[in-house]
Amino acid sequence: MVKISKIMYAQELIDKAFSRARKIRNRDKKKKTIDKISTVRNIISNSLKKYVRAFPDIYNIHPFYNELFDILIGMYKLDRAISSLEWADKKVNDIARRGIKEAKKSKDYKKIIRMVYGRISSVIYEIDDALKFLEDAKNKIQDVQFIDVNLPTVIIAGYPNVGKSSLLKILSSATPEIAPYPFTTKGLVVGHFYIEKKYDKIKVQVAEAPGLLDREYTERNDIEKQGIAALRYLPDVIVFLIDASYIGYPIESQEKLLQEIKKNFKADVIVVENKIDVSGGKTNYMKISCKTGEGIDELKNKIIEKLKI
Ligand SMILES: Nc1nc2c(ncn2[C@@H]2O[C@H](COP(=O)(O)OP(=O)(O)OP(=O)(O)O)[C@@H](O)[C@H]2O)c(=O)[nH]1
Numbered sequence: 001m002v003k004i005s006k007i008m009y010a011q012e013l014i015d016k017a018f019s020r021a022r023k024i025r026n027r028d029k030k031k032k033t034i035d036k037i038s039t040v041r042n043i044i045s046n047s048l049k050k051y052v053r054a055f056p057d058i059y060n061i062h063p064f065y066n067e068l069f070d071i072l073i074g075m076y077k078l079d080r081a082i083s084s085l086e087w088a089d090k091k092v093n094d095i096a097r098r099g100i101k102e103a104k105k106s107k108d109y110k111k112i113i114r115m116v117y118g119r120i121s122s123v124i125y126e127i128d129d130a131l132k133f134l135e136d137a138k139n140k141i142q143d144v145q146f147i148d149v150n151l152p153t154v155i156i157a158g159y160p161n162v163g164k165s166s167l168l169k170i171l172s173s174a175t176p177e178i179a180p181y182p183f184t185t186k187g188l189v190v191g192h193f194y195i196e197k198k199y200d201k202i203k204v205q206v207a208e209a210p211g212l213l214d215r216e217y218t219e220r221n222d223i224e225k226q227g228i229a230a231l232r233y234l235p236d237v238i239v240f241l242i243d244a245s246y247i248g249y250p251i252e253s254q255e256k257l258l259q260e261i262k263k264n265f266k267a268d269v270i271v272v273e274n275k276i277d278v279s280g281g282k283t284n285y286m287k288i289s290c291k292t293g294e295g296i297d298e299l300k301n302k303i304i305e306k307l308k309i
């Protein structure tokens with residue numbers, strides 16, 4: 001993706017192009033008219049082309065990103081907005097070309113300029129909604145943390161508030177927000193750790209799938225859907241955290257979500273009970289406490305073993 005500071009809306013784009021053209025001086029009226037038209041065309045056409053290039057080619061991105069962007073902005077809407085910019089670019093070039101041709105033949109320069117400016121303005125106003133949509137989409141895409149789909153990846157999943165961010169922080173370089181209420185993490189948070197080999201250091205990616213509840217996909221909110229997309233495409237290993245101390249979400253619901261995850265995703269699942277400093281350990285799963293650090297080394301070893309690197 002090309003980084004652009006801001007997508008100009010219709011009015012701003014037209015103002016910029018016309019005011020630049022206003023500065024053109026030339027005693028030769030024909031030359032002046034042609035220069036004005038070319039300037040307006042160049043400024044608008046270059047901006048539109050730059051905006052189109054700023055978005056990923058939606059037909060050639062990894063399916064994980066396709067699904068993620070679909071959740072965040074809607075791929076169909078993105079496709080439509082980009083097509084309307086391409087349409088406008090073509091139109092502006094056509095109008096300018098005809099205006100320049102006219103200026104070479106006729107002497108009614110004022111009328112030609114007025115006609116060209118009028119037509120170009122109405123084309124640009126027609127794509128105002130698309131420009132606004134794209135500015136919003138660009139901001140949403142730029143907020144997404146970079147995820148390398150080719151790195152060995154561990155996804156930490158589980159119900160809200162079970163300690164996923166706490167574990168991510170212990171295991172990796174990430175600095176997620178940790179809070180005593182559910183749905184603190186609203187998008188994918190990514191960190192890394194390295195496995196030291198004899199001659200090599202292998203980079204492993206760890207990500208937290210935002211809190212999931214046990215319910216149908218269609219009932220899921222956009223935060224949960226991002227977690228599902230991550231689970232579908234990324235993990236080599238899933239660490240599923242269970243919180244048996246927490247009274248908000250019953251352990252049976254957490255178990256049901258675990259079964260769903262095991263059924264629907266192909267990665268190895270390591271099930272871990274967290275917060276054993278409070279619960280004392282109520283299940284037969286591997287046990288950890290992100291608070292005291294108990295069991296963390298064992299979990300780390302288990303992850304490395306399952307990654308098979
Ligand atoms: N006592 C205790 N508290 C813990 C432990 N691990 C996490 N917590 C607390 O549990 C709360 C939730 O922790 P987070 O790490 O934010 O949980 P999360 O699963 O990322 O939550 P969401 O992102 O909202 O789904 C925080 O108040 C943590 O301090 C633990 O091992 N013991």
Ligand SMILES: [Mg+2]
Nearest residue numbers: 164165184185
């Ligand atoms: Mg979290």
